[in-house]
Amino acid sequence: MTHDEFRAAGHQLIDWLADYRARVAELPVMARTAPGEVKAQLPAAPPLGPEPFADILADLEKIVVPGLSHWQHPSFFGYFPCNGLPASVLGDFASTGLGVLGLSWQSSPALTEVEEVVTDWMRQMTGLSAAWSGVIQDTASTCTLVALLCARERASGYSLSRGGLQAAEQPLTVYTSAHSHSSVEKAALLAGFGRDNLRVIEHDSQYGMKPAALEAAIRRDAAAGLKPCAVVGTTGTTTSTALDPIAELAAVAGAHGIWLHVDAAMAGSAMILPECRWMWQGIEGADSLVLNPHKWLGVAFDCSLYYVRDPEHLVRVMSTNPSYLRSGSDAQVKNLRDWGLPLGRRFRALKLWFAIREQGVAALQQRLRRDLANAQWFADQVRAAGGWSVLAPVPLQTVCVRHQPRGVDGEALDQHTLGWADRVNRSGQAYLTPAILDGRWMVRVSIGALATEREHVEALWMLMRQEAERSD
């Protein structure tokens, strides 16, 4: 493909994508593809000779699009918003098109320095003090793993430089809540702590971790000869956007000298709204935090921000320094390879830079406020309707709901819930994610796709009533 063929094919693709975004509202939100259906349409072996770009584009339309659940659809209420602002999409295109790689500062200085600047912009936008340093990672799962590795090394006096966790005299323990994200447990297990050393701390009726229970667990472990190492709190849990009391967790963690990591993957975007910052009050007492601009804020996936108070510690745990990566500038610059797991890094800062500049902070705030208002309106409708209930506080844009017909409970209620949610999803008119809360299935309505306006929430509510209240 010559430069001019790239130009022509690129224009075709841009048009196709602009058309896709313009018509996505007309597509069924959830893919209707059966398992194996996409695979069956693809050749089992690679082509020996070249294929025309037009054929590839045609297959994108014919085979791929019907196999997608459309996250950019205005009636996408599943999982969480994973918005790709058009400007951010273009920023990512610039990154891929330039094709430069950050191995070290020298391997493309602008890649590192734009990242330093925009992560600092985000720090200011979310009201964090200047004591925080940020870096872009792929996902919150990775950030939480990095956090627990750093906690492990701080608590063990850099055991990695000696016998590792295998030489632990006092086993290290980690604390979190049953409502924390599955990646916390995964990170603790992969970091080698072991399930026996992971404590699931009790939560209150609003699904926030109980600081007194944390304190008690830490004391119990210390008395038993274990070494409390880290606690992971969450600002905006996955199931219900519940809020762990960060200030109280920080007080407990501080008193015992253990690491506090805050998972604000979802709610972190809302911290650009001053009126929401009470949700992570006390955040300055944490050691590390993650927030994902690739969720609600609208920066094309993947763009997860990891902030730390002590970057030197991070670098000490993560650094490598082979000869082929050394340069004369190393003493004066940041080498971001030492700020996370992978060596190579994309120029991900461009998509964040493009998005913030093209939108401006005020427009980003305005959109998030629209979504918060929609969530409150929706929760009000649910609360007012007979047989329906809102099951958890609604501090953000996720509403946990259940419809309970008279006399239906237990397993039958679960079947009813999963049944109507499935009918909504199969209708193609909206997409919802069922989840378990307090041992029973309910339905999460996650509001905040870029294109989602009040009318889409209204339509969803009508559809939900229709599917849940119909007599089966």
Place this chain on the structure above:
Amino acid sequence: MTHDEFRAAGHQLIDWLADYRARVAELPVMARTAPGEVKAQLPAAPPLGPEPFADILADLEKIVVPGLSHWQHPSFFGYFPCNGLPASVLGDFASTGLGVLGLSWQSSPALTEVEEVVTDWMRQMTGLSAAWSGVIQDTASTCTLVALLCARERASGYSLSRGGLQAAEQPLTVYTSAHSHSSVEKAALLAGFGRDNLRVIEHDSQYGMKPAALEAAIRRDAAAGLKPCAVVGTTGTTTSTALDPIAELAAVAGAHGIWLHVDAAMAGSAMILPECRWMWQGIEGADSLVLNPHKWLGVAFDCSLYYVRDPEHLVRVMSTNPSYLRSGSDAQVKNLRDWGLPLGRRFRALKLWFAIREQGVAALQQRLRRDLANAQWFADQVRAAGGWSVLAPVPLQTVCVRHQPRGVDGEALDQHTLGWADRVNRSGQAYLTPAILDGRWMVRVSIGALATEREHVEALWMLMRQEAERSD
């Protein structure tokens, strides 16, 4: 930005990128930016209001481009080729533009199924048997970490479900060579093994690991009450593209029941050439391997392929199953979140799919053969020139060279080497990476950027002679 504004801005950006690729040969290869120079041109605070897209594009040209080292430049001979084939770039654009996310199969079935198909295409293209299952990860660093975590769990009988590494009765040991990539040591330390349990095995004069030394180290450790766990071999090391003897390593690993992971990040691309497959002969005896299509093969970064013989083991180590990610199809499909560290995944398969289809296997092979021939030609010139030597075998596209003026050795030789390499890099006409081999600096010439033809290698050789042979 409306759909039509996106269309217009997208066309502008495509044109800008096509022009960039067309004129990149005229830019200085290595950035001439001083530390902090890019940062100083950017506002310290984010904009409150929106900025026109034209301003952002203008800054890309004015601030970013001068701060880049141009990896797509025909005279980029640094690090390793990190090629972005135009078709692959467009595949990545499609991924970002669609903005769908793979959390589970159901969250976008085509994302998973296209990935299954193209990783299997690559398996066939590289001559691997059908016993291998592949998945796309971000980088080889991550793949190697995943491999060592899986090795750890197999050797410890899934200690993560109990006391983790902290309850190890017999410390687990890991084996690699001094020529393996820095990510191997990093992965071993992060996985918790500890530096005391990482053995650096002796290599031969061609920088390949000595199987007898590996065998001896394993026996020594076992006799001392330790538990040998994993060996990491390399096909194409970073410094000199040296080849560990995979068949022999596999025999030793097999005899002792330990995990063999093969890092073919660089050389894996060459395995699409049947005449190169002797380089990893015995690969079927490995447990896992990584190869990076985002290097020489030309798929836009990041696209690292991780292949395993036993995917059930991988899933057992990596799986999570929160309620909000369950679906009725789970028994019939692959949920790739359980095949690596992060939960969320981009539709990275598109860029690999686009690249293979637009190129065809034969054209990919032809380009790699061009580069192999250029490397041999270049090595011949170096060997024939007085004062110059080729320091390591040249099985692939990297040539390790040194120029030694009469009577110059030791530290003075290092200064001479770093001096002329720096002059080449600062000239802007080519980019090279110095590295240490056998305790002395030398210069790696890594051939294989998409645009690199014989004429560029010839020009490099003239420039090297000019800068190294001049009297200072």
